[in-house]
Amino acid sequence: xxxxxxxxxxxxxxxxxxxxxxxxxxxxxxxxxxxxxxxxxxxxxxxxxxxxxxxxxxxxxxxxxxxxxxxxxxxxxxxxxxxxxxxxxxxxxxxxxxxxxxxxxxxxxxxxxxxxxxxxxxxxxxxxxxxxxxxxxxxxxxxxxxxxxxxxxxxxxxxxxxxxxxxxxxxxxxxxxxxxxxxxxxxxxxxxxxxxxxxxxxxxxxxxxxxxxxxxxxxxxxxxxxxxxxxxxxxxxxxxxxxxxxxxxxxxxxxxxxxxxxxxxxxxxxxxxxxxxxxxxxxxxxxxxxxxxxxxxxxxxxxxxxxxxxxxxxxxxxxxxxxxxxxxxxxxxxxxxxxxxxxxxxxxxxxxxxxxxxxxxxxxxxxxxxxxxxxxxxxxxxxxxxxxxxxxxxxxxxxxxxxxxxxxxxxxxxxxxxxxxxxxxxxxxxxxxxxxxxxxxxxxxxxxxxxxxxxxxxxxxxxxxxxxxxxxxxxxxxxxxxxxxxxxxxxxxxxxxxxxxxxxxxxxxxxxxxxxxxxxxxxxxxxxxxxxxxxxxxxxxxxxxxxxxxxxxxxxxxxxxxxxxxxxxxxxxxxxx
Numbered sequence: 318x319x320x321x322x323x324x325x326x327x328x329x330x331x332x333x334x335x336x337x338x339x340x341x342x343x344x345x346x347x348x349x350x351x352x353x354x355x356x357x358x359x360x361x362x363x364x365x366x367x368x369x370x371x372x373x374x375x376x377x378x379x380x381x382x383x384x385x386x387x388x389x390x391x392x393x394x395x396x397x398x399x400x401x402x403x404x405x406x407x408x409x410x411x412x413x414x415x416x417x418x419x420x421x422x423x424x425x426x427x428x429x430x431x432x433x434x435x436x437x438x439x440x441x442x443x444x445x446x447x448x449x450x451x452x453x454x455x456x457x458x459x460x461x462x463x464x465x466x467x468x469x470x471x472x473x474x475x476x477x478x479x480x481x482x483x484x485x486x487x488x489x490x491x492x493x494x495x496x497x498x499x500x501x502x503x504x505x506x507x508x509x510x511x512x513x514x515x516x517x518x519x520x521x522x523x524x525x526x527x528x529x530x531x532x533x534x535x536x537x538x539x540x541x542x543x544x545x546x547x548x549x550x551x552x553x554x555x556x557x558x559x560x561x562x563x564x565x566x567x568x569x570x571x572x573x574x575x576x577x578x579x580x581x582x583x584x585x586x587x588x589x590x591x592x593x594x595x596x597x598x599x600x601x602x603x604x605x606x607x608x609x610x611x612x613x614x615x616x617x618x619x620x621x622x623x624x625x626x627x628x629x630x631x632x633x634x635x636x637x638x639x640x641x642x643x644x645x646x647x648x649x650x651x652x653x654x655x656x657x658x659x660x661x662x663x664x665x666x667x668x669x670x671x672x673x674x675x676x677x678x679x680x681x682x683x684x685x686x687x688x689x690x691x692x693x694x695x696x697x698x699x700x701x702x703x704x705x706x707x708x709x710x711x712x713x714x715x716x717x718x719x720x721x722x723x724x725x726x727x728x729x730x731x732x733x734x735x736x737x738x739x740x741x742x743x744x745x746x747x748x749x750x751x752x753x754x755x756x757x758x759x760x761x762x763x764x765x766x767x768x769x770x771x772x773x774x775x776x777x778x779x780x781x782x783x784x785x786x787x788x789x790x791x792x793x794x795x796x797x798x799x800x801x802x803x804x805x806x807x808x809x810x811x812x813x814x815x816x817x818x819x820x821x822x823x824x825x826x827x828x829x830x831x832x833x834x835x836x837x838x839x840x841x842x843x844x845x846x847x848x849x850x851x852x853x854x855x856x857x858x859x860x861x862x863x864x865x866x867x868x869x870x871x872x873x874x875x876x877x878x879x880x881x882x883x884x885x886x887x888x889x890x891x892x893x894x
Contacts, residue, residue: 326719326728331711331777336701339572341715347564347742350534351420354563355601362578362604369626370410370609373486377604380414382527387418389525394477394513396453398423398532401445401542403475404589405429405438405456407611411481411517412588413597415455420540420559423532424453427542427554428589431457432794432861435464439471440551441544446474447750453477455517462504469509480506481517483611536560542749543591545689551800554749555689564742565692566599568714573630573657573683573700578604580629580656583622585613585637591693592661596632613637620646623655631658634793635665636827638673652677657700660684662793664781666825667707684709686781690758690765692743696779711777716741719764720773726760734782737771738764789818792827794863801864805832808855810848812837813875815883816866819892832866833888835875845871 363378375383391402402419404426406412419426429441446452452475456465461480484492484501492501508514515521540562542554582605586593600607608622613633619641622628633641638660641647658673658681665684674682683700686709687693695718698710712718717740720729729735744765747755759765771779789796798816806814813835818828834852842848849869856865876887 325731329712329717331773334699334702334711334776334778335713336572336574336699339714342564342567342571347567348536348560349563350536350538350559351540351563351598352417352534352559354566355417355598358601358604365578365604366606367601368410368413368607368609369622371484371487371611373410375410375486377601380417380601383410383414383522384417384421385527385529386522386525387414388421388530389528390515390521391419391422391424391453392530393525394453396422396424396451396477398534398538399425400451400453401425401427402453402455403427403429403442403445405431405433405454405460406481406589407431407457407483408584408588408593408597408609408613409481409483409611410486410609411455413609415479416588416594416598417601420534421530421532423534423538425539425542426594427544428591428594429454429456429544430587430589430861431460432863434859434861435467436859437861438464439468441554442468442472442475444551444554444750445542446472450474451476453479455479455481457502457504458482458506459502459504461506466507466509469512475512477513477515478509479515479517479521485518534559536563539746541594543594543689553751553754556746556749557692558746561692561743561745562595562598564715565694566595566602568716568743569595569694569697570599570603572697572713575599575603575605575630580605581626582607582630582632583610583619583626583628584632585610585619586632586634586662587613590662591689592632592687595693614640616640616644616647620644620650623647624650627654629654629656631655633658633660634662635660635669636663636792636824638665639669639824639826642669642673642676648676652681655681658682661687661694663790664826669825670706680704682706686710686737686769686779688765688767688769690745690767691739692745695737695739695743698778705778708774708778708780709771711779712739716743717764718773718779720771723766723770731773731775734770734772737767737769737779737781739767740764789816789828789830790826791818791830791863792821792824794861796830796864798830801830801860801866804859805852805856805866808852810834810836810840810842810852812840813883815875815885815888817885817888817892819868829867830864831868831870831892833870833872833875835872 359381366374367377367380404415416426458480536559539556540559541557544552544554584596588594588597683698685697687695696710697713698704719738720735723736740763771781773779815833819831821827821829876884
């Protein structure tokens with residue numbers, strides 16, 4: 318590589334293609350806590366709608382007061398700075414209230430997907446409490462009965478459990494009717510010996526004061542531990558500081574030219590996912606109202622809310638955009654007030670992007686790229702200048718980027734494929750309780766090695782050309798095949814197995830999990846169909862729904878490479894044929 322090519326990365330040549338007037342943020346703009354960042358909204362726009370949810374609206378004053386009550390409850394229960402609150406909810410008001418209330422108490426937020434199995438929830442809660450941290454859990458009553466009761470005696474450090482319902486803020490008659498008709502999930506909440514069990518509404522919001530609390534926080538304090546999978550080993554908690562997240566939110570909103578108290582935001586991303594969390598937190602940072610969507614697959618409801626509130630900014634994963642595109646009402650809507658539509662978390666086929674823009678208008682779709690470890694956004698297409706369909710844009714504000722040969726770590730020339738490495742104030746503090754994994758992920762220059770392979774063109778736009786081979790993309794959810802293989806291989810019928818992703822015909826860009834299984838010669842079974850059923854029942858107990866194989870193929874022999882590794886190239890070729 319020539320000196321000129323090396324210096325190009327260092328000079329961040331892509332900055333010349335940023336929108337006019339954009340510059341890196343000054344340090345003082347993001348060197349603050351998240352609470353300092355959003356407090357002007359509570360002071361300046363108390364009567365403005367903060368969010369709408371299933372016909373219920375709350376103002377920023379109410380959000381401020383609700384989150385104060387939550388913070389006061391934590392402090393009253395003995396929680397101190399650095400203790401942790403796991404939030405195991407869909408996109409409900411209680412999620413946003415819990416996030417802000419947790420941070421106000423000086424505690425740390427950790428999103429826990431409602432799609433996880435009881436065993437997976439147990440792992441995360443115990444990992445969070447590993448350093449003698451007190452842990453609280455906010456969860457649905459339905460999840461309490463279905464999952465938490467199974468693991469109650471195995472989550473020792475989880476001392477406090479707060480339950481609510483999807484319909485928690487709805488009027489009593491609507492809650493009753495919803496549960497009666499089966500439209501609202503429900504579960505029985507009972508006392509657990511040795512633990513405090515609260516109801517979010519009757520015990521927290523009804524009983525605790527809304528006065529503000531004062532906990533000493535710094536921008537360098539960890540505010541979030543968001544879990545991310547890996548190609549090997551169990552999930553890891555990425556520690557994100559207040560500075561990390563303020564920088565990312567400020568950078569994203571500046572890049573998109575969003576203004577204070579202008580527009581309406583609707584995101585289908587779940588808040589337990591770092592992208593959904595960042596967008597949910599972006600609303601209060603600029604006093605922008607947002608529409609909370611508990612079920613992003615209910616596209617009819619999304620269309621209804623878009624019409625009611627005249628949504629100006631839409632955020633979703635590609636597969637859900639594709640579902641929206643099939644809605645006749647969405648096709649026929651007036652989209653003249655709709656601005657930027659953001660797509661992230663999965664590849665969006667170019668042909669589908671073109672079809673979407675035929676409906677919403679040209680130059681409105683914007684793809685970006687990021688990962689939990691980078692808080693999360695690293696690159697974006699410009700909001701006003703050229704958006705290159707099929708690329709994830711260019712490194713944005715304050716972001717350093719280099720593309721390296723993954724074997725040698727040497728820079729590759731512009732236009733050649735290599736591993737994307739990201740540096741700057743967005744890079745996580747490290748993996749929680751995992752110093753070795755942190756050392757392997759972040760190099761001595763502070764660059765996060767993403768594991769994704771990309772090509773940067775002469776203008777700085779990046780195209781993702783590959784990803785970690787063992788990662789399968791199921792509608793935006795990442796399935797790490799080695800982890801699933803490890804779990805399923807504990808079944809006595811499985812001698813050897815391999816997981817691959819195959820294209821999902823009705824959702825371009827999304828994949829189906831397919832398992833190739835070599836049956837243990839000593840295992841007795843009635844038929845292949847009965848064995849498939851048995852394995853799927855086992856998978857259902859230990860895996861998240863999106864991780865469970867949709868196809869199982871028994872094979873006499875799993876193909877191996879010359880050095881004895883499973884040869885997935887052969888399996889992928891077989892599946893494609």
